Every structure is written in C-alpha cells, then in structure tokens.
Amino acid sequence: MKDFTKNLPFWNKLSAQEQSHCEMSAVINHYEAGTYLLGGCENQSYLGLIHILSGELRAFVLSEEGREITLFRLKAGDTCVLSASCVLSQITFETQLCVTNDAEVLILPSAVFSKLMESNIYVRCYTYELATERFSTVMWVMQQIIFYGFDKRLAHFFLTEYKRTGQREIRMTQEEIAESTNSAREVVARMLRQFASDGLIESKRGVVKLKDIEGLEKIE
Numbered sequence: 001m002k003d004f005t006k007n008l009p010f011w012n013k014l015s016a017q018e019q020s021h022c023e024m025s026a027v028i029n030h031y032e033a034g035t036y037l038l039g040g041c042e043n044q045s046y047l048g049l050i051h052i053l054s055g056e057l058r059a060f061v062l063s064e065e066g067r068e069i070t071l072f073r074l075k076a077g078d079t080c081v082l083s084a085s086c087v088l089s090q091i092t093f094e095t096q097l098c099v100t101n102d103a104e105v106l107i108l109p110s111a112v113f114s115k116l117m118e119s120n121i122y123v124r125c126y127t128y129e130l131a132t133e134r135f136s137t138v139m140w141v142m143q144q145i146i147f148y149g150f151d152k153r154l155a156h157f158f159l160t161e162y163k164r165t166g167q168r169e170i171r172m173t174q175e176e177i178a179e180s181t182n183s184a185r186e187v188v189a190r191m192l193r194q195f196a197s198d199g200l201i202e203s204k205r206g207v208v209k210l211k212d213i214e215g216l217e218k219i220e
Contacts, residue, residue, distance in 0.1 A: 001026060004106050007051055009079055013122035025112040028053070029105050037097040037105075038083055047083045048110040052076050055103025058179075059134075060096055069145070069182045071095065072137045081113075081127050082134060145182055154191050155219040157181050158201070158210055168210040177208070 001023050005011065014022065031037065037047060037057065057074040059082065074080055074097075082095050108116075116123040144153050157180060161170050170177075174192070178185045192208065195201045200216055202209040210216065 001028075004028060004053065007053070007077075007106065008049075008108070010120075010123050010126045013126075014116070014120065018116060018120065021112060022108060022116075026106055026108050029107060031055070031099045031103050031105060033099050033102055035099045037099065038095060047107050049079065049081055049108040049113045050074075050083050051079045051106040051108075053104040053106055055099065055105075056101040057103060057105075058098050058100045060098070062096060068179065069141070070180055071141055072134060073100070073180075079130065080134075081130055141182065150181070150183055150187060150191055151194075151219055153181050153183075154188070154195070155200075155216045158208070159213070159216055159220055162210055162213065168213075170208045170210070171206060172208065173206050 005019070005022050005026050008022070011019065011022075037050070052074050054076050056076075057080075059071045059074065059080070060068045061071065062068055080097070083097060113123075117127055118124075144156075154177075157177070158170065162168065172180070174185045174188045178188045181188070192201065192203045196203050198212075198215070200210070200212045200219075202211055
C-alpha cells in the first residue's frame with residue numbers, strides 16, 4: 001500500500017504519523033465500466049479522496065429531464081476531492097461519478113481525509129486549489145454549452161482528442177461523442193454528416209477520421 005499512497009500529490013507534505021495513518025486507512029478498489037461511485041445507487045456514499053491508478057471516470061450532473069452534462073473526466077494519475085463528504089458538503093449541486101473504463105482507484109476515506117485537511121495546511125491548500133480547478137473546468141463547460149454552437153464544440157472536441165493522442169482516428173461511437181460533448185446522439189449524427197460532406201472528416205461505425213485539421217481549426 002505504501003507504494004500506492006506515495007502517488008498522493010501531497011504525500012511529501014505529510015508527517016510520518018500522517019503517512020502511516022494513510023497507509024493503514026487507504027484501500028484500492030477495482031471498478032468495472034458502468035459502476036457509479038457517486039449517484040446511481042443508494043449504497044454508494046461519499047467515498048473520500050480518490051486517486052485514479054488506471055482506467056477512466058466521468059463526472060457529470062443530471063437534469064430533471066434526464067439529460068447528462070459531462071463536467072470532466074478523470075484518468076490515470078488524476079485526483080478528485082468531490083467524492084469526499086467534507087468537500088461536497090459545501091457544494092449545492094449533486095455530482096455523479098461513473099466508471100467509463102475499468103478502473104483501479106485508490107481511496108482515502110472521508111473521515112481520514114477530513115482530519116488531514118484540519119491538521120495539515122498543505123492538504124487543505126491542495127484541496128481548495130483542486131476544487132477551484134474543477135470549478136473552473138465546470139464553468140468552461142457551461143460557457144461552451146450556452147455561448148457556442150455545436151459545430152464549434154464538436155470541432156474543438158475533435159482537435160483536443162487529436163492533440164492529446166496524436167492520432168487522426170478517434171475510436172468512439174456517436175453515443176460516446178454525444179456524452180463527451182454534452183449533446184444528443186441525433187445531433188452528433190447530423191453534424192458528423194455535415195462535417196463529412198464538407199470534407200473535414202470521414203465517419204464510419206465507431207470511428208471518426210480527421211481529414212482536414214486546418215478546416216476544423218477554422219470552425220473552432
């Protein structure tokens with residue numbers, strides 16, 4: 001466990017006693033895709049601080065009409081404090097966390113994390129900085145939805161994936177793209193047809209090939 005807890009961003013700022021407490025309290029859980037860590041199941045409670053060792057999680061909010069708005073994604077090496085009750089108690093909207101790719105997650109229980117926040121200024125500062133960063137991301141998402149047309153959002157998404165992976169082929173279904181761009185599958189399908197007609201992409205089942213990067217940049 002010591003090898004895994006060393007992955008915590010604030011590990012070197014903890015006292016020997018605090019490190020020992022974390023080692024004894026932390027757990028590593030495996031979650032299959034589709035599992036809800038927050039929301040979706042009444043047995044899932046506020047876990048605590050989570051650190052992603054492998055796989056991917058998606059944070060989103062759910063409207064009364066059942067529409068999901070993706071806020072951000074967590075991948076290997078990322079840490080999230082929104083799953084800790086000591087942080088969530090200050091947040092008025094309900095965030096849900098769902099596993100999108102089978103994941104190994106290091107969990108520091110809320111009770112332990114809360115005590116660290118109270119006793120260690122470095123942990124407290126890190127928590128507020130991370131929460132602020134997530135809030136900034138959420139505001140950016142809302143800005144995109146409110147002020148930008150879907151063509152710009154989809155072009156931005158494709159370019160972001162291209163820069164992240166270095167690959168022109170994006171292996172995602174229309175449903176997954178809709179989920180990532182906070183739209184409906186039908187809207188994605190129409191825009192993919194438009195982009196393909198304009199020579200920007202080539203769309204096949206489960207794969208989108210980017211043909212004209214400069215063209216997409218002009219839309220973005």
